[in-house]
Amino acid sequence: MPQGKQASTLEELSERIIYSDRYSDDNFEYRHVILPKQMLKLIPKSYFAPDDSGLLRILEENEWRGIGITQSLGWEHFEVHAPEPHILLFRRALPAKKK
Template identity: 65%
Template sequence: MAGNLDIDTTRRNKRPRPLSESEKEKLDEFIDAIHYSARYSDDEYEYRHVQLPKQMLKVIPKEYFDQTRAGILKLLWEDEWRALGITQSLGWEHYEVHEPEPHILLFKRPMNYQPPMN
């Protein structure tokens, strides 16, 4: 996982919650409708937002949602957002949900990110 990007880890599941095969099948129909913004940046991070089809929120498992904020997803682990069908290069961290439009997930990664060498 990337270094500390000032992400509120209390807003995540304690560990990634895998999807069952039937859950994956329900999400598959939405994958082609996921929209990815262009990247934008400041001095420290590059950003992008990912817009999920609104109907997709109805089939995402309830464990992915913040129980204290109705209809708002938790901050997702990389394994979780990838399981939903979001595809992007390495280093991106889900750091916020745009609450007025909870189907929009905000991602960031350090500028000039280089994946770790194995």
């Protein structure tokens, strides 16, 4: 993108999505997905909570993939970081441990 030009479409902004390192507990693997703040202005209103909080609701896989988030299979959006609504929290189940 030429310097000084602001991205104006979801596709352009999706190139600037940041994916955190993965971390885990006994059951899940987690990661944060950090959207460019201006991306929130381009996401369909139906993706936001109905309470006018400005927070995204929990998105289905086809929805988060539709705004440009790319991850391998098995990830689920399970939480929005309220103080920073452009940060989405994802998790996926760890494989069952063999006994």
